[in-house]
Amino acid sequence: MPEGRTQRLQQAAAAFILEADEAALEADPARVSRRLGLSLADQQSFDQQLPAWLTYRELARMSLLEPLETMFPVLMALLGPKDWAICTQAFLDARLVRSPHYRDIAPTFLGWLAENRWGQARWPFLLELAHAEVLEVLVARYPDSELPGGLQEEPDADTFLAWNAATQVVSYTHAVHRASEANPIPEARPTQLLAYRDAEGVVFLMELTSATASLLVQARTIPVAEAAAALGLTDLEPVLTLLRDLRQKGALDGFSPIPLT
Amino acid sequence: MTQQTFTGVGLGLRRTHLEEVARREDHGVPFWETCPENVIGDGGRHFRWASSILDRDPVLTHGLTVSVGGFDAWDQDYLRDLGTFLHRVEAPWHSEHLCFTRVDENCLHELLPLPFTRDSARHTIRRVRELQAQLPVPLVLENITYYAELGHADMDEADFICEVLEGADAGWLLDVNNVYVNALNFGFEPKAWLAQMPLERVVQLHIAGHKRFGDLTVDTHGADVIEPVIDLMQWVLARVGRPLPVLLERDNHIPDLELLLAERAQLQRAYDAVFAPAEAPHA
Ligand SMILES: [Fe+2]
Numbered sequence: 001m002p003e004g005r006t007q008r009l010q011q012a013a014a015a016f017i018l019e020a021d022e023a024a025l026e027a028d029p030a031r032v033s034r035r036l037g038l039s040l041a042d043q044q045s046f047d048q049q050l051p052a053w054l055t056y057r058e059l060a061r062m063s064l065l066e067p068l069e070t071m072f073p074v075l076m077a078l079l080g081p082k083d084w085a086i087c088t089q090a091f092l093d094a095r096l097v098r099s100p101h102y103r104d105i106a107p108t109f110l111g112w113l114a115e116n117r118w119g120q121a122r123w124p125f126l127l128e129l130a131h132a133e134v135l136e137v138l139v140a141r142y143p144d145s146e147l148p149g150g151l152q153e154e155p156d157a158d159t160f161l162a163w164n165a166a167t168q169v170v171s172y173t174h175a176v177h178r179a180s181e182a183n184p185i186p187e188a189r190p191t192q193l194l195a196y197r198d199a200e201g202v203v204f205l206m207e208l209t210s211a212t213a214s215l216l217v218q219a220r221t222i223p224v225a226e227a228a229a230a231l232g233l234t235d236l237e238p239v240l241t242l243l244r245d246l247r248q249k250g251a252l253d254g255f256s257p258i259p260l261t
Numbered sequence: 262m263t264q265q266t267f268t269g270v271g272l273g274l275r276r277t278h279l280e281e282v283a284r285r286e287d288h289g290v291p292f293w294e295t296c297p298e299n300v301i302g303d304g305g306r307h308f309r310w311a312s313s314i315l316d317r318d319p320v321l322t323h324g325l326t327v328s329v330g331g332f333d334a335w336d337q338d339y340l341r342d343l344g345t346f347l348h349r350v351e352a353p354w355h356s357e358h359l360c361f362t363r364v365d366e367n368c369l370h371e372l373l374p375l376p377f378t379r380d381s382a383r384h385t386i387r388r389v390r391e392l393q394a395q396l397p398v399p400l401v402l403e404n405i406t407y408y409a410e411l412g413h414a415d416m417d418e419a420d421f422i423c424e425v426l427e428g429a430d431a432g433w434l435l436d437v438n439n440v441y442v443n444a445l446n447f448g449f450e451p452k453a454w455l456a457q458m459p460l461e462r463v464v465q466l467h468i469a470g471h472k473r474f475g476d477l478t479v480d481t482h483g484a485d486v487i488e489p490v491i492d493l494m495q496w497v498l499a500r501v502g503r504p505l506p507v508l509l510e511r512d513n514h515i516p517d518l519e520l521l522l523a524e525r526a527q528l529q530r531a532y533d534a535v536f537a538p539a540e541a542p543h544a
Binding site for chain 2: 003004005006007009010011012013014017018033038039041042044045049051052053055056059060063064095096097098099100101102103105140141142143144166197200201202
């Protein structure tokens with residue numbers, strides 16, 4: 001069934017807001033309504049109210065782009081205003097903002113960068129950089145969940161790790177977490193990070209050696225002693241001390257006699 | 262929770278104030294208004310503070326992105342979560358804006374004006390009824406500020422709002438600041454405009470600040486409420502003759518909680534003045 005006039009009018013409003021070429025809209029405000037086959041009277045209403053529609057355009061684009069500016073200051077500094085505008089317009093063109101939750105806009109943008117690889121030929125670390133900028137917020141706002149049953153507080157050789165639901169271990173090829181607005185180009189250095197929040201919900205980032213990162217990942221599915229041995233860590237005591245510490249900090253919920261993942 | 266809890270001037274619950282509000286019970290705010298989209302599915306410390314407030318204090322709910330007058334399929338997952346949320350906070354009703362926010366699956370995060378036409382009104386009435394059927398509490402609709410008419414109108418805003426409210430038999434969240442801003446932008450007299458409206462449908466009021474940009478006044482929710490808007494609030498309350506809940510919205514340039522509480526208290530005095538017994542005439 002062809003779409004009725006009311007629906008096409010709404011589509012015209014959306015197109016007016018999201019369309020890339022603002023100069024073309026200013027020169028010919030009716031272009032989107034004409035494209036949608038709306039009547040002359042409807043087209044004229046866009047012509048006659050151009051300043052107001054430009055205001056809508058600005059307000060809506062501001063609400064879509066503001067969370068990106070807030071969340072990705074380092075990426076914005078890396079790209080500079082011109083490329084940032086090109087990048088975010090390409091994101092708007094993809095029409096991916098679907099979630100009713102405002103907080104989902106930034107992660108959606110990150111997903112689009114991952115999928116679309118925008119700018120990554122020029123800046124191979126771009127995706128990692130953007131990921132590092134969102135990481136703390138994702139950990140901070142991860143939905144609370146109930147602890148799995150049967151956890152023990154003390155680790156031993158045969159237990160498996162129970163990560164806190166919000167905990168993440170990430171591995172980057174660049175030290176992107178050290179990049180800043182003043183210095184947005186990260187050092188090329190393999191980097192492993194543990195991101196977690198404590199009981200109060202405050203987020204912490206901890207740099208890990210690659211052996212420790214592997215241990216934390218492996219020991220979710222194989223017993224602690226086995227995971228340590230596989231990494232050549234023959235003395236288990238320092239491993240258990242580390243794990244106790246991570247449980248106290250909140251990165252781990254505890255230790256399970258069975259694997260939980 | 263009985264409807265009687267909701268009277269006086271409440272405040273919109275904002276993220277920057279959650280920690281402080283959660284920690285103090287002496288805030289004097291009779292009720293809060295929260296946006297379910299910001300709480301549902303969230304986690305972490307802000308979520309915990311918000312939850313503790315919602316479990317402790319009376320709360321009204323006010324949605325942003327359901328797109329009442331739109332054409333997209335209802336987001337069933339979200340509506341299910343919303344229903345659970347409304348039960349949990351014991352919301353007496355749930356408000357949404359009389360607008361559209363989504364087109365072809367895209368959420369624009371902006372309140373966009375529905376065409377003021379018979380067809381658009383019929384469509385919106387159908388949508389309001391559909392949405393109402395999926396909510397556990399009465400759905401209430403808020404009049405928005407608008408800066409442009411969408412397409413060639415065959416009625417004015419007042420007729421459109423009346424037609425939808427009557428046709429869908431819905432309650433009205435009357436935003437007096439929105440009326441005032443629209444009156445400035447489109448050149449009408451706010452009280453004359455309100456006098457023709459079905460004020461008996463009003464269940465709640467919104468009040469807020471706005472800002473002028475050149476020729477256009479924008480509903481920024483970013484400044485103090487001005488005297489003529491307070492006067493409009495008092496006029497409506499007096500005309501309706503019932504102590505309806507009024508909610509002070511502040512979304513931009515959010516001041517310290519203390520300042521916002523002071524502004525609320527000032528509005529509360531203006532509110533109370535409407536219902537105070539008339540002073541005895543001088544002998
Ligand atoms: Fe409002």
